[in-house]
Amino acid sequence: xxxxxxxxxxxxxxxxxxxxxxxxxxxxxxxxxxxxxxxxxxxxxxxxxxxxxxxxxxxxxxxxxxxxxxxxxxxxxxxxxxxxxxxxxxxxxxxxxxxxxxxxxxxxxxxxxxxxxxxxxxxxxxxxxxxxxxxxxxxxxxxxxxxxxxxxxxxxxxxxxxxxxxxxxxxxxxxxxxxxxxxxxxxxxxxxxxxxxxxxxxxxxxxxxxxxxxxxxxxxxxxxxxxxxxxxxxxxxxxxxxxxxxxxxxxxxxxxxxxxxxxxxxxxxxxxxxxxxxxxxxxxxxxxxxxxxxxxxxxxxxxxxxxxxxxxxxxxxxxxxxxxxxxxxxxxx
DNA sequence: GCTCCACGGGAAGGATAGGCTT
DNA sequence: AAGCCTATCCTTCCCGTGGAGC
Numbered sequence: 001x002x003x004x005x006x007x008x009x010x011x012x013x014x015x016x017x018x019x020x021x022x023x024x025x026x027x028x029x030x031x032x033x034x035x036x037x038x039x040x041x042x043x044x045x046x047x048x049x050x051x052x053x054x055x056x057x058x059x060x061x062x063x064x065x066x067x068x069x070x071x072x073x074x075x076x077x078x079x080x081x082x083x084x085x086x087x088x089x090x091x092x093x094x095x096x097x098x099x100x101x102x103x104x105x106x107x108x109x110x111x112x113x114x115x116x117x118x119x120x121x122x123x124x125x126x127x128x129x130x131x132x133x134x135x136x137x138x139x140x141x142x143x144x145x146x147x148x149x150x151x152x153x154x155x156x157x158x159x160x161x162x163x164x165x166x167x168x169x170x171x172x173x174x175x176x177x178x179x180x181x182x183x184x185x186x187x188x189x190x191x192x193x194x195x196x197x198x199x200x201x202x203x204x205x206x207x208x209x210x211x212x213x214x215x216x217x218x219x220x221x222x223x224x225x226x227x228x229x230x231x232x233x234x235x236x237x238x239x240x241x242x243x244x245x246x247x248x249x250x251x252x253x254x255x256x257x258x259x260x261x262x263x264x265x266x267x268x269x270x271x272x273x274x275x276x277x278x279x280x281x282x283x284x285x286x287x288x289x290x291x292x293x294x295x296x297x298x299x300x301x302x303x304x305x306x307x308x309x310x311x312x313x314x315x316x317x318x319x320x321x322x323x324x325x326x327x328x329x330x331x332x333x
Numbered sequence: 334g335c336t337c338c339a340c341g342g343g344a345a346g347g348a349t350a351g352g353c354t355t
Numbered sequence: 356a357a358g359c360c361t362a363t364c365c366t367t368c369c370c371g372t373g374g375a376g377c
Contacts, residue, residue, distance in 0.1 A: 083363070084362095135363095301365095301366070301367085303339095304366080304368075305366055305367070307339085307340065308341090308365090324339080324373080325340085325374040325375060326375050328338080
């Protein structure tokens with residue numbers, strides 16, 4: 001059933017992309033000064049998850065690298081590398097200049113100085129999930145360096161900019177923007193078909209099943225590919241001849257569950273209590289929520305801390321908040 | 334206009350972890 | 356091995372903002 005599992009992975013960059021030509025053009029145009037040794041404008045890429053932001057950005061940058069010698073590309077996912085230190089470290093690592101940097105005893109200034117010293121060639125730094133950065137000072141640091149061009153990827157621009165300070169946000173206002181929209185079902189079918197052709201035996205899945213997957217994914221290509229991957233695994237395991245519609249419908253909840261569980265695992269015990277109260281209640285007001293939380297745990301955290309939890313869980317897409325003031329309600333996403 | 338809620342930014346302080354020095 | 360150092364994380368306190376209802 002599965003001939004090439006790499007094609008079904010989340011981080012696979014296809015050799016050619018279907019649709020999204022204007023987006024590729026846009027990225028290439030912004031980066032084009034690099035082909036003449038000039039720095040490129042900062043590019044801010046936004047859009048919902050699974051809209052192809054990461055994939056297409058990497059695709060465009062890969063293509064650029066083939067044209068430009070002496071160009072360093074640093075892809076950094078801010079989920080894992082959320083601190084100023086780690087981002088700087090990753091970039092220096094990419095340049096091979098991490099010798100004698102000690103995990104935490106080297107001051108930031110020195111790291112930046114070192115980046116400045118090794119400015120013999122241009123670098124493109126892609127900060128994926130930039131809204132997850134805990135300390136946005138790093139954006140300022142990198143913006144200052146003339147030989148570094150930044151691409152920031154985030155779900156929503158407003159959320160990203162809200163967290164940077166005045167000095168930087170006024171500079172970022174002038175930078176290039178690119179907004180991705182969700183894929184349509186037809187586009188998702190085309191993407192899935194490409195992956196299936198490249199990764200599975202021929203005739204493994206019919207258009208009808210691809211359409212079911214597309215509909216279930218709500219425009220999210222990552223979710224769609226994850227469903228296809230699970231379905232292919234199941235079919236392989238069951239030694240089925242092809243991926244049937246019943247295998248597909250079994251895989252849909254699995255794929256959703258997988259993402260959901262990953263997020264739940266990240267919660268601390270206190271956060272989990274909060275989550276379970278919301279789950280139990282279905283819908284709850286902030287004050288009721290906090291009241292119940294304080295009765296359920298021995299040593300309750302303050303309401304401010306619980307509000308931190310709530311905003312974190314909202315970012316993780318575990319819960320949703322409705323209303324702004326008196327009509328505020330929390331429920332599961 | 335006033336009060337009640339709710340939100341979220343900023344600062345401060347304790348706890349922690351990893352690496353270094355002795 | 357023990358203690359020191361530093362950056363970071365988590366939590367708390369304080370506070371300004373803004374909507375809703377009176």
